[in-house]
Amino acid sequence: MATVYKSLSKPSADKVATDADGANKGIKRNKQRVLILSSRGVTYRHRHLLNDLSAMLPHGRKDVKFDSKSKLYQLNELAELYNCNNVMFFEARKGKDLYMWFSKVPNGPTIKFHAQNSEPQTQQHTRIFDPLYVRVLTRIMVVHTMEELHFTGNCLKGSRPVLSFDLAFEQEPHLKVIKELFLQIFGVPQGARKSKPFIDHVMGFSVADGKIWIRNYEIREVEKAKGEDEEESSNKGRKSKGGDKETDVSLVEIGPRFVLTPIVIQEGAFGGPIIYENKRFISPNQVRSDLRKAKAGRHNHRAEQKRETLGKRSQLGLVAGTKKERDGLDTRELFA
Numbered sequence: 001m002a003t004v005y006k007s008l009s010k011p012s013a014d015k016v017a018t019d020a021d022g023a024n025k026g027i028k029r030n031k032q033r034v035l036i037l038s039s040r041g042v043t044y045r046h047r048h049l050l051n052d053l054s055a056m057l058p059h060g061r062k063d064v065k066f067d068s069k070s071k072l073y074q075l076n077e078l079a080e081l082y083n084c085n086n087v088m089f090f091e092a093r094k095g096k097d098l099y100m101w102f103s104k105v106p107n108g109p110t111i112k113f114h115a116q117n118s119e120p121q122t123q124q125h126t127r128i129f130d131p132l133y134v135r136v137l138t139r140i141m142v143v144h145t146m147e148e149l150h151f152t153g154n155c156l157k158g159s160r161p162v163l164s165f166d167l168a169f170e171q172e173p174h175l176k177v178i179k180e181l182f183l184q185i186f187g188v189p190q191g192a193r194k195s196k197p198f199i200d201h202v203m204g205f206s207v208a209d210g211k212i213w214i215r216n217y218e219i220r221e222v223e224k225a226k227g228e229d230e231e232e233s234s235n236k237g238r239k240s241k242g243g244d245k246e247t248d249v250s251l252v253e254i255g256p257r258f259v260l261t262p263i264v265i266q267e268g269a270f271g272g273p274i275i276y277e278n279k280r281f282i283s284p285n286q287v288r289s290d291l292r293k294a295k296a297g298r299h300n301h302r303a304e305q306k307r308e309t310l311g312k313r314s315q316l317g318l319v320a321g322t323k324k325e326r327d328g329l330d331t332r333e334l335f336a
Helices: 002-009 013-024 044-056 074-081 131-140 173-186 230-236 284-315
Strands: 034-038 060-062 086-093 097-104 110-115 159-165 196-208 211-223 237-239 246-253 258-266 274-277
Touching: 034 044, 034 074, 044 060, 044 086, 074 086, 086 173, 097 173, 110 173, 159 173, 173 196, 173 258, 173 274
Parallel strands: 034 060, 034 086, 159 196
Antiparallel strands: 086 097, 097 110, 110 258, 196 211, 211 246, 211 258, 237 246, 258 274
């Protein structure tokens, strides 16, 4: 049995010749592996998001939590140990803020994102104290996992996605770098170990308000009804290869959905000079600090008004135990 297993496990001569011909012709094979891990202190929502992304990436390798938050350069050695050339690292701060690191090992670049969570963030700092605006941002810019969305869409686990990028990714240099890194991380190589030879979902990347919005959709094909008009069928449908049946192609959202705000881009892998920095990014710590100061300022203003009111009442003698001071022009002083 051992001899049979060895003979079957060896690559055939035709396959070796095909690979050699492809290498001689300059055909580039997409060999990508992604190391997915998180730091300690992640919440349940961060953990569910990591599991969702890990299930979507059959060429990924999920590892245990990483202890250090300051020595991130050790992730390069860890990726080399697991034979991975991409790293997706989830860094949790204060049990509420999530930062996502995308890096190309070992030469870089490295991009740090802030994943929008339940804490609102806006570039217009003057509007952040508007309660309605805060509630709207809290509902829109939030990390949603597959378990809490309850979408009707579904896709095959391990299938390869179609990556759809907004035209804005071709307009600015730092967005071109982000697009290339996303292509290598989220693009499942053909023939990956756990991948399926099907394409049944689309990952959409769009840019709005300086943020990157990521959505995931299922490609759903439904057979057309017989009573539809010919014009409508010609616009919506297409003929399948197996026969004359026409199908409607639509997109149904699956999840997860999240928003990424780019912070910095480093030239190396978890190190090196900073080649891009987002000047419009406001730290969530600064946002919470300003909210606390605004609340404290309102409290101090009310306390000061209360003191002024008490002072005026005491001067008029309206407070128990106090008398109004007599003026020099008072009749009781003039005709005493």
